Structures are given as C-alpha cells and as structure tokens.
Amino acid sequence: MGLGIIASIIVGGLAGWIASMIMKADTGIFLNIILGIVGALLLNLVLSWFGIYAQRSWIPQLIVGAAGAIVLIWGYRKLS
Structure with a gap:
C-alpha cells in the first residue's frame, strides 16, 4: 500500500x-x-461515467493526471 x-x-x-x-x-x-x-x-471519475477507465499503469495515469490538472488550472484562471 x-x-x-x-x-x-x-x-x-x-x-x-x-x-x-x-x-x-x-x-x-x-x-x-x-x-x-x-x-x-476528478478526470478518472468523469471518464468512468462514460465507461472509460485508465489502465492501472503509470503512463495512462500520467496522461489523465496531466489533463485533469490542465482543466483545474484553466478553471482557476477563469474564476480569478
């Protein structure tokens, strides 16, 4: 763990x-x-609603994490 x-x-x-x-x-x-x-x-949660699951490997998780972080940065900039 x-x-x-x-x-x-x-x-x-x-x-x-x-x-x-x-x-x-x-x-x-x-x-x-x-x-x-x-x-x-967050992005894994949203993707799971559409039946899309990132593999339990570090490369797909890195891609999903980067994409999710980009969305968070973009949202933060829009709010401020």
Missing part, C-alpha cells in the same frame, strides 16, 4: 508539472502534486 501512495505522489507531481509547463503556470512543487492527484481523481 505504501508504494502505491508514493507512486501516486510521484505520478501526480509529474502530471502537475507537465500541466504547469503546458499552461505556463508557476504553481510550485507542492501545488503541482496536489493538482496532478486531484486532476487525475
């Missing part, structure tokens, strides 16, 4: 960093991790 949490943090951090590079946002490492993990959770 511990390795799964550590892997999620690493993948979430990478996903958030990729999203911050794409969106040209200076979010910092802690917020990158949060955005990547929350983005992955």
Whole structure:
C-alpha cells in the first residue's frame, strides 16, 4: 500500500508539472502534486461515467493526471 501512495505522489507531481509547463503556470512543487492527484481523481471519475477507465499503469495515469490538472488550472484562471 505504501508504494502505491508514493507512486501516486510521484505520478501526480509529474502530471502537475507537465500541466504547469503546458499552461505556463508557476504553481510550485507542492501545488503541482496536489493538482496532478486531484486532476487525475476528478478526470478518472468523469471518464468512468462514460465507461472509460485508465489502465492501472503509470503512463495512462500520467496522461489523465496531466489533463485533469490542465482543466483545474484553466478553471482557476477563469474564476480569478
């Protein structure tokens, strides 16, 4: 279980960093991790409503996490 949490943090951090590079946002490492993990959770939830599930591999999760983090950054910019 511990390795799964550590892997999620690493993948979430990478996903958030990729999203911050794409969106040209200076979010910092802690917020990158949060955005990547929350983005992955939210986008996985939305995709599951349509019967689409990211594989339990780090590459699809990285893609979903980055896409979710991009949506979160975009939404934050629209609200502020």
